[in-house]
Every structure is written in C-alpha cells, then in structure tokens.
Amino acid sequence: MALQTPTHDTYDVVIVGGAIMGASAAWFLSDNADFDGRVLVVERDLTYEACSTSHTNSCMRQQFSTELNVRISQFAADFVKNIRTYMGGDDRVPNLSIHNFGYMYFADNAGFAETLRESVEVQNAAGAATRLLSPEQIKEAYPFYNVDDIVVGAINTVDEGYFDGAALFDWWHRQSRERGVEYIQNEVVAMTRNASGSRVESITLASGEVVSCGQVVNASGPRADRTAKMAGITVPVEPRKRFTWMFTAAHPLDRDLPLTIDPSGVHVREVGGGTYQAGGHGDVDPAVGFDDYDMDHSLWENHIWPALATRIPQFEAIKVTSEWGGHYAMNTFDHNAILGSHTEVENFVFLNGFSGHGLQQSPAMGRGTAEWLTYGAYRTLDLTPFNYARIPAGTPIIEKAVI
Ligand SMILES: Cc1cc2nc3c(=O)[nH]c(=O)nc-3n(C[C@H](O)[C@H](O)[C@H](O)COP(=O)(O)OP(=O)(O)OC[C@H]3O[C@@H](n4cnc5c(N)ncnc54)[C@H](O)[C@@H]3O)c2cc1C
Incomplete structure (x- = not known):
C-alpha cells in the first residue's frame, strides 16, 4: 500500500503507531464526550504483519504482585466480557469471552x-x-x-486465560474510524520542538508532509526509543x-x-x-x-x-x-508500562514498555491515556505510578510476576 497523506495539516492528537495500544487510545478518545479534538493515527504498516500485537499469545491473568497491575487486568476482563455494551450496544460487535x-x-x-x-x-x-x-x-x-x-x-x-485480542483490535479500529479518527499508512520520521524545547510542534512523515500537533502519543511498541529520540529524548525500551x-x-x-x-x-x-x-x-x-x-x-x-x-x-x-x-x-528499567508526559517535553505522551503483558493491559492503558490527553490527569484507575517521571527519579515499580 502506498504512503497516505493526512487530510489536515493540524491535529489535536497524533498517535505514532496504530497497533493495539494506539488503537485503544484512539478509541477511548473517540468515546470520551469531553474530548472533541481531531485525532491522526500514523501507522507504518497497516497490515500489522511485523508488530508485537500480531505475534501475541493474547492471554490475560490476574496473577501480578502489584495491586495496580491486578486492577488493570480486571478492567481488561470486564471490557472483554462486556465489549458490546462498552461499544454502545452496537449489535455488529461480537460477544467475547475468556477461555x-x-x-x-x-x-x-x-x-x-x-x-x-x-x-x-x-x-x-x-x-x-x-x-x-x-x-x-x-x-x-x-x-x-x-x-x-x-x-x-x-x-x-x-x-x-485466552481472549480474542484480534477481535478487540478490529473493533477499536472500526468504531473509532467511523467516529472520525483518521488512520494513515505512513511513517513518522522526525519531530520539531518549539524554541524552548518544551513541546513538540510538528511531526514529519516519510512522505514529506509536516503535521502540527497539540499532543503526540508514542505508541510505537519496540520502536519506542527510536520515536522518542525524534523528540530529542529517550525511553528505556528495546526489542x-x-x-x-x-x-x-x-x-x-x-x-x-x-x-x-x-x-x-x-x-x-x-x-x-x-x-x-x-x-x-x-x-x-x-x-x-x-x-x-x-x-x-x-x-x-x-x-x-x-x-x-x-x-x-x-x-x-x-x-x-x-x-x-x-x-x-x-x-529495561522495570518491565512495567511507561505512561504520561515527558518531564520536559510536556506534550510528548508515552504509551510504552509493555514487555509481555500489553494485550491484556490495552483497555486500561488506552482509557487512562485518553484521560491524560483530555484532562491532564487519570479519572478512573489512577495510573500515575506508571508515569514516565519515575524513570528520571530512579524509582522502579517492582513487579515480581514478569513472564
Ligand atoms: C510472543 C509474544 C507473546 C505475547 N503474549 C502476550 C499475552 O499472552 N498477553 C499479553 O497481554 N501480552 C502479550 N504479549 C505482549 C503484547 O503483545 C504487546 O505488549 C502489545 O501487543 C504491544 O502493543 P503495542 O501497540 O504497544 O506495540 P506493537 O504491536 O509493536 O505496535 C507498534 C506499532 O507502531 C508502529 N510504528 C512504530 N514506529 C512507527 C513510526 N515511526 N511511524 C509509524 N508507525 C510506527 C509499528 O508499525 C507497529 O504497528 C506478547 C508479545 C509477544 C511478542
């Protein structure tokens, strides 16, 4: 598929990466009545052939050693079992269950x-x-x-146990697109910061277009650090x-x-x-x-x-x-999610570092990130402990149940 061009030159939120995390954040933004902005998801390969999401085992567990990780998976279970209700009762949405x-x-x-x-x-x-x-x-x-x-x-x-992560992914895509979220196949190759360095003003696409952004979300999976470096920052994530x-x-x-x-x-x-x-x-x-x-x-x-x-x-x-x-x-810092804004580049939002448990965390992480982008704070489950700020502070979250 050829590289695609965005229909606008400015978006309130640009999401870099459209696999399970990008799709979740985009859907939860589209579902939030308090958010009325324009969302662009840039995905380098809309077949998703090579991303983590396509290689997942798609299982969920409550057996974590930190309460917050347990609560995150409990929301996943609730979302999966009630997906049609969460999606507004749309009767095209399949009923899902957990094996x-x-x-x-x-x-x-x-x-x-x-x-x-x-x-x-x-x-x-x-x-x-x-x-x-x-x-x-x-x-x-x-x-x-x-x-x-x-x-x-x-x-x-x-x-x-096992759940149908592919169906969840598919429906987040379909419904958010129907609600106006724009997905394009292209690659973010550069970012430009303002004079003080406190914000990303625009992203540059492989096809050459420059797109202005209110906020940018790093949902680029194993390429998270590569994407962060475009904004002159780093994040401890590697494939x-x-x-x-x-x-x-x-x-x-x-x-x-x-x-x-x-x-x-x-x-x-x-x-x-x-x-x-x-x-x-x-x-x-x-x-x-x-x-x-x-x-x-x-x-x-x-x-x-x-x-x-x-x-x-x-x-x-x-x-x-x-x-x-x-x-x-x-x-590589502590095997847990990295969320929230960068401590200096304020509108650069992380959605990274999910190691081996991102599929089951995607409902809570997308919901939390949509809240962060809308309100600058979490409104349902308080995900603040996972914010990026813990990395420069040198305070890892100790999760003993890592697979
Ligand atoms: C073998 C395996 C088994 C797993 N089993 C489980 C499990 O049982 N349960 C569970 O909860 N989790 C599991 N996981 C983890 C889970 O699959 C991941 O945490 C999750 O899929 C991560 O999703 P993501 O959207 O963050 O990243 P990805 O799926 O990797 O998506 C990132 C996307 O960003 C795009 N991208 C990157 N850079 C750019 C750019 N510059 N411009 C545009 N697009 C870009 C990529 O093309 C990609 O599509 C497993 C993972 C693996 C590999």
Whole structure:
C-alpha cells in the first residue's frame, strides 16, 4: 500500500503507531464526550504483519504482585466480557469471552514459594480468586503434571486465560474510524520542538508532509526509543525476541491445560482440540534488530521440548505444527508500562514498555491515556505510578510476576 497523506495539516492528537495500544487510545478518545479534538493515527504498516500485537499469545491473568497491575487486568476482563455494551450496544460487535483455563505458577524453591504466597495475598485483597495448591492438590486436579520438584503452585481460573485480542483490535479500529479518527499508512520520521524545547510542534512523515500537533502519543511498541529520540529524548525500551511454538500431542491431555509457568522459564497452555502453545526465549536475551524475526530452532530441541516433557510426561510425543518469533517492547528499567508526559517535553505522551503483558493491559492503558490527553490527569484507575517521571527519579515499580 502506498504512503497516505493526512487530510489536515493540524491535529489535536497524533498517535505514532496504530497497533493495539494506539488503537485503544484512539478509541477511548473517540468515546470520551469531553474530548472533541481531531485525532491522526500514523501507522507504518497497516497490515500489522511485523508488530508485537500480531505475534501475541493474547492471554490475560490476574496473577501480578502489584495491586495496580491486578486492577488493570480486571478492567481488561470486564471490557472483554462486556465489549458490546462498552461499544454502545452496537449489535455488529461480537460477544467475547475468556477461555478460563487459568495460569498455573509453579515454585520449585522456598524463596519463590514465599513470593507466590505474598502475591496471592495482594491478588485476593484485590478480589482475584487465586489459590495456592500443594503438590498433592496439584496432582489431584491435574494428574498429568510431574510435581516431584514442586513446592507450591498458584492458580486462578476466574478471568484468566485466552481472549480474542484480534477481535478487540478490529473493533477499536472500526468504531473509532467511523467516529472520525483518521488512520494513515505512513511513517513518522522526525519531530520539531518549539524554541524552548518544551513541546513538540510538528511531526514529519516519510512522505514529506509536516503535521502540527497539540499532543503526540508514542505508541510505537519496540520502536519506542527510536520515536522518542525524534523528540530529542529517550525511553528505556528495546526489542527482545520471544518465540512461540504450536504443537499437537499424540496423547492429548484429558482436561484443560492451564497456562503453566514452569520454573525453567518455559510456558505452555491449552489451545483446544489436542493442540497446545508453548513459549520461551534463550538464556542470552539481547536487544535485536527491529526486523529480525529469525527462529532459533535449537532452542526447541535443546530447551523447550525437554522442559515440557519433564513437566508433562505425556508431551514426550508431540509434533510442532507452526512456530514464530516476535518482539517484546521490553522496558529495561522495570518491565512495567511507561505512561504520561515527558518531564520536559510536556506534550510528548508515552504509551510504552509493555514487555509481555500489553494485550491484556490495552483497555486500561488506552482509557487512562485518553484521560491524560483530555484532562491532564487519570479519572478512573489512577495510573500515575506508571508515569514516565519515575524513570528520571530512579524509582522502579517492582513487579515480581514478569513472564
Ligand atoms: C510472543 C509474544 C507473546 C505475547 N503474549 C502476550 C499475552 O499472552 N498477553 C499479553 O497481554 N501480552 C502479550 N504479549 C505482549 C503484547 O503483545 C504487546 O505488549 C502489545 O501487543 C504491544 O502493543 P503495542 O501497540 O504497544 O506495540 P506493537 O504491536 O509493536 O505496535 C507498534 C506499532 O507502531 C508502529 N510504528 C512504530 N514506529 C512507527 C513510526 N515511526 N511511524 C509509524 N508507525 C510506527 C509499528 O508499525 C507497529 O504497528 C506478547 C508479545 C509477544 C511478542
């Protein structure tokens, strides 16, 4: 598709990147009666072939160690289950549900068992249904696991599992476009600041047009730092490779397989019909090129499959049916979202650093960002702790449940 030209030369909000985060922010702006501005979403590839969103596993969990992350996922669950209502009762919008196989976190040592216990307390206090299971209880509920080395497990089968992120994405696009949000295929290649450096005045497109902006939102995923540098600033986000394998089992499990977080770092879950999905990454985890999606085939043979077959002996006989590599937009500061305005370039708004949990965070992050752009403050869930300001202040958020 050829590069496209915006219909105006000035917009109240320009969003750089139109995948799940850009689409969410644009939709929530279009849904906010107090916002009557003009929104342009610039997306370098409207097929979305190479972005994180296209490579996601699209699962959600309540099992985080910080209350705010639990609340963010709870809003995701509510939004997904009530998407038609949120979208004004539009009967073209499908009813979505969550395949609640749950996440099963395993601890194989006393230290991590204590971390799980503390996290479960936080989750329960926030209303999540997480339970701790002894090895015997795990074996009774899920006889296929080998629990010889397991000290404790944590599971929650309410609002934890797979959801149709592609449908959510599609409907945010469709409805926001119908409400006047403009999406173009083009690339933001430069930004110009005012004389004092306190604001981005305009962005420049690959096609040469210069567009004035009231506020600019960085929703460019693994390219977040590249985009920030256009405004003369930086953000600690880099592309890290994460692999996914789909496989069938010669002897399928007799019940749903929770999304199992193995102590080896490998994770695996139910897909349905005797098909499963596993994920993982190498021990060495460098930043990679934006266009590097090469598979590491030795990883499956040497690490992933042995770990799977050890944890679930029935997975000795399995056949890989497809595989892909994707990129986390890894926040190297503290693995959490980076939001709000830059501390000096006031109208540069971050929507970055979602590492491995951006799909499930997209409803709360888009809603919060739309509030920030409209009111200069959060009105529903207070997302202030995630604001960019914590980075220059050197105060990371400690989230212990990072996958
Ligand atoms: C293998 C894998 C599994 C995952 N599993 C889960 C999961 O189970 N649950 C979960 O919650 N999350 C998961 N995630 C994370 C989640 O997918 C991401 O956090 C989320 O998709 C990030 O969305 P985004 O819009 O921020 O970034 P992206 O999807 O990467 O989108 C950024 C967009 O910006 C565009 N762009 C960049 N620069 C420019 C520019 N200068 N001009 C114009 N456009 C630009 C890009 O083309 C791209 O479309 C997973 C990620 C991976 C890779």
